Amino acid sequence: MRRLLFSSVAIAALAFGPAAHANTMIELQRFFGACDADYGKVTDVSAAVGECGIITALINKFEADNPGIDVNVTTVEWPGYDQLNAQLASGAAPDVVSMHYSAISDYQTRGLIEPIDPVLAAQGILPDSFTDAARNGVTKEEQMFGLPFDNWTMLFHVNLNLMKQAGLVNADGTPILPTSVEELVTQGKQFKEKTGKPYLVQILANETATYARILYTLLQQQNADFFADPLKITLNTPEAKTAVETMKRIKDEGLTTVGLDYPAAVSAFANGDGGIAVNGTWLIGDYVAQSEKSGTALSGGYTVYPVPQLFPGRDSTYSDGHSWVMPRKDRSPEQVEAIGKLFKFLAENDFQWARTGHLPAVKAVFDMEQFKSLPHRSNIAEIAQTGQSLPAAVQRQFAIQDIIGEEVGAAVNGDKSVEEALGSAESRINDLLANL
Amino acid sequence: MAESYRRSHWKNGLFVLPYLSVFVVLLVFPLAWGVWLSLHKVDLFGPGRFVGLNNYVRVLADPVFLQALRNSVVFVAFSVPTLVVLGLFLALALNRTTRATSFFRGLFFSSSVLSVTIVTLIWRFVFIPGDGLMAVLFEQVGLPPIGFLSTSGWSLFSVGVATVWWCLGLPMMLFLAALQQIPSDLYEAAALDNASPLRVLTRITLPSIARTIMLVAIIQIVMQFQLFGQAQLMTNGGPNGTSRPLVMYIYEVGFVRWDVGKAAAASEILFLIILCAAMAQYVIATRKPEASE
Numbered sequence: 184m185r186r187l188l189f190s191s192v193a194i195a196a197l198a199f200g201p202a203a204h205a206n207t208m209i210e211l212q213r214f215f216g217a218c219d220a221d222y223g224k225v226t227d228v229s230a231a232v233g234e235c236g237i238i239t240a241l242i243n244k245f246e247a248d249n250p251g252i253d254v255n256v257t258t259v260e261w262p263g264y265d266q267l268n269a270q271l272a273s274g275a276a277p278d279v280v281s282m283h284y285s286a287i288s289d290y291q292t293r294g295l296i297e298p299i300d301p302v303l304a305a306q307g308i309l310p311d312s313f314t315d316a317a318r319n320g321v322t323k324e325e326q327m328f329g330l331p332f333d334n335w336t337m338l339f340h341v342n343l344n345l346m347k348q349a350g351l352v353n354a355d356g357t358p359i360l361p362t363s364v365e366e367l368v369t370q371g372k373q374f375k376e377k378t379g380k381p382y383l384v385q386i387l388a389n390e391t392a393t394y395a396r397i398l399y400t401l402l403q404q405q406n407a408d409f410f411a412d413p414l415k416i417t418l419n420t421p422e423a424k425t426a427v428e429t430m431k432r433i434k435d436e437g438l439t440t441v442g443l444d445y446p447a448a449v450s451a452f453a454n455g456d457g458g459i460a461v462n463g464t465w466l467i468g469d470y471v472a473q474s475e476k477s478g479t480a481l482s483g484g485y486t487v488y489p490v491p492q493l494f495p496g497r498d499s500t501y502s503d504g505h506s507w508v509m510p511r512k513d514r515s516p517e518q519v520e521a522i523g524k525l526f527k528f529l530a531e532n533d534f535q536w537a538r539t540g541h542l543p544a545v546k547a548v549f550d551m552e553q554f555k556s557l558p559h560r561s562n563i564a565e566i567a568q569t570g571q572s573l574p575a576a577v578q579r580q581f582a583i584q585d586i587i588g589e590e591v592g593a594a595v596n597g598d599k600s601v602e603e604a605l606g607s608a609e610s611r612i613n614d615l616l617a618n619l
Numbered sequence: 620m621a622e623s624y625r626r627s628h629w630k631n632g633l634f635v636l637p638y639l640s641v642f643v644v645l646l647v648f649p650l651a652w653g654v655w656l657s658l659h660k661v662d663l664f665g666p667g668r669f670v671g672l673n674n675y676v677r678v679l680a681d682p683v684f685l686q687a688l689r690n691s692v693v694f695v696a697f698s699v700p701t702l703v704v705l706g707l708f709l710a711l712a713l714n715r716t717t718r719a720t721s722f723f724r725g726l727f728f729s730s731s732v733l734s735v736t737i738v739t740l741i742w743r744f745v746f747i748p749g750d751g752l753m754a755v756l757f758e759q760v761g762l763p764p765i766g767f768l769s770t771s772g773w774s775l776f777s778v779g780v781a782t783v784w785w786c787l788g789l790p791m792m793l794f795l796a797a798l799q800q801i802p803s804d805l806y807e808a809a810a811l812d813n814a815s816p817l818r819v820l821t822r823i824t825l826p827s828i829a830r831t832i833m834l835v836a837i838i839q840i841v842m843q844f845q846l847f848g849q850a851q852l853m854t855n856g857g858p859n860g861t862s863r864p865l866v867m868y869i870y871e872v873g874f875v876r877w878d879v880g881k882a883a884a885a886s887e888i889l890f891l892i893i894l895c896a897a898m899a900q901y902v903i904a905t906r907k908p909e910a911s912e
Contacts, residue, residue: 268663268877388769389855441748441769442769447747579876581875582875614677
């Protein structure tokens with residue numbers, strides 16, 4: 184009996200022995216979509232395409248390179264902040280979370296995320312290794328509250344095949360893009376007349392972000408300082424009226440797709456249903472991949488440019504960025520070290536992430552030959568100078584974006600007058616900011 | 620004997636203690652906490668400050684809340700009668716004991732077991748412009764396409780269609796259960812009197828299940844005032860807030876804008892509306908049937 188007991192204990196010790204050396208677990212929560220069916224086992228990051236594919240392959244590679252660390256990934260629907268809020272409120276926050284630069288202020292002012300300077304310092308990552316735009320996006324009160332990962336903005340994704348058909352291509356093969364609102368309307372009409380298709384493919388349904396980003400861009404191009412006070416927006420201005428009237432005119436003249444939500448707009452452009460998709464940097468990699476396949480609407484005929492300067496004020500476009508933040512919680516030193524290693528890995532592989540189309544957050548990537556040879560990057564390089572975010576002190580930027588999107592959408596679609604929509608947006612946003 | 624009864628009396632309460640504990644923890648406490656939150660300026664992450672009835676004043680002065688309230692009332696006013704009439708029609712049609720009716724009962728109830736995500740995904744395939752089923756049908760018959768999910772009026776209608784399809788199973792089953800309780804001799808007597816099918820329906824069937832019809836209507840009123848997932852996933856409340864229901868307003872204010880006190884105040888108003896419907900259900904359910912002549 185005693186022998187049996189000792190044998191059992193010995194077997195149990197052997198069986199559970201490795202538990203004493205259990206892997207360090209990092210709970211990582213992110214958006215960017217789920218694609219485990221295609222990339223769940225992929226560790227060759229260079230073989231991955233698109234945001235989801237590349238981030239999934241990056242995490243797989245990190246785990247393969249660091250056998251003592253497990254990364255448990257939870258994918259949330261974009262942008263995922265409602266879920267994060269519930270997790271923070273219930274004390275069940277993950278270790279690392281993807282977060283837009285524009286959302287960091289909300290969490291930093293409430294002490295919900297931790298400064299990561301010590302984590303970066305322990306791994307030898309220097310703050311000045313990041314671009315100014317990226318570093319400014321995550322820096323609050325002289326501390327970095329997230330690992331900058333990229334900068335992104337809205338772009339003009341161009342179907343050159345249709346633009347050729349419309350006679351809107353220069354002799355050197357580059358597209359003829361507008362330099363003013365009048366040119367945009369003229370070229371849009373010409374495109375529609377020659378191809379029978381709308382000039383722009385826009386996300387005008389079930390979506391608020393695009394309306395807000397385009398409004399911010401058109402306001403910036405008119406030098407409008409609509410957030411002079413971070414607690415008060417000013418939208419009852421001639422500049423805002425001009426911007427929304429421009430957006431409405433594009434729709435009223437039939438120069439854009441209507442009724443498309445985000446996924447429908449992405450596939451509509453890929454199917455050749457319009458000339459220029461107004462969408463983000465993150466789609467460059469996917470559209471390039473489609474243009475390299477034969478038999479698609481984009482075959483051999485895709486390029487991309489920043490949103491053109493339509494107003495004489497200045498060349499500017501609204502930009503934001505993605506980062507990785509650490510919610511405030513108790514962690515073991517091993518976990519903090521593992522997160523540091525993950526951050527170092529992500530920073531060192533920022534080029535791979537830049538293949539999505541996003542602008543790199545790490546300065547050195549801009550000098551890499553591999554990056555310079557990526558398609559169309561020289562077309563959009565100017566965004567590093569022209570990209571502009573909202574003032575960092577503006578809180579609830581996602582809620583503000585929802586209100587602007589809803590009201591501007593109502594004006595564009597004719598449910599409200601432009602003045603009524605701008606007045607309503609201004610009062611709703613100022614009520615929100617007055618009750619933080 | 621009387622002494623023994625008195626001594627054992629309080630112990631009888633132990634039988635309801637498990638239920639009472641769950642009731643207090645999951646219903647009474649959250650309700651009281653919600654009232655407390657509605658009187659404070661508070662976010663999700665820490666203590667707030669007492670502001671009295673200010674949150675209620677802000678909610679009632681908010682045009683977005685009033686629009687969401689109107690949307691919810693319109694949605695209930697159209698979806699509930701549709702659910703009652705369609706549920707009753709299906710129950711009448713399937714109140715037979717054949718293999719085909721059993722199959723169709725299962726078929727019509729099957730949509731009820733799907734999650735809201737699947738339901739909205741299916742109906743997005745129907746309503747989405749371009750490649751959606753309705754768009755293709757409209758194109759085939761040469762009609763101009765309608766932006767079902769992006770046009771004022773149509774967006775709430777589309778959410779209503781998906782909701783009726785999803786929720787139809789329960790009313791149908793409740794009506795079937797009620798129909799099977801009607802004594803068959805009533806129908807035999809009607810047949811002997813050579814009563815027409817319409818007369819049988821209006822004089823026997825409907826009066827016999829009148830209380831079930833009220834019950835189904837009130838259950839559906841309570842359920843449809845809580846509309847959320849379908850509207851969020853199909854239309855995101857748009858365009859211009861024309862398909863935003865009350866629960867979505869509460870969600871946005873609480874979780875997106877972090878204004879939990881205001882969201883709690885709106886919740887209490889919704890609670891009062893649903894309480895009125897529940898009270899009506901209670902009154903009707905406990906009303907004694909009229910004495911037969």
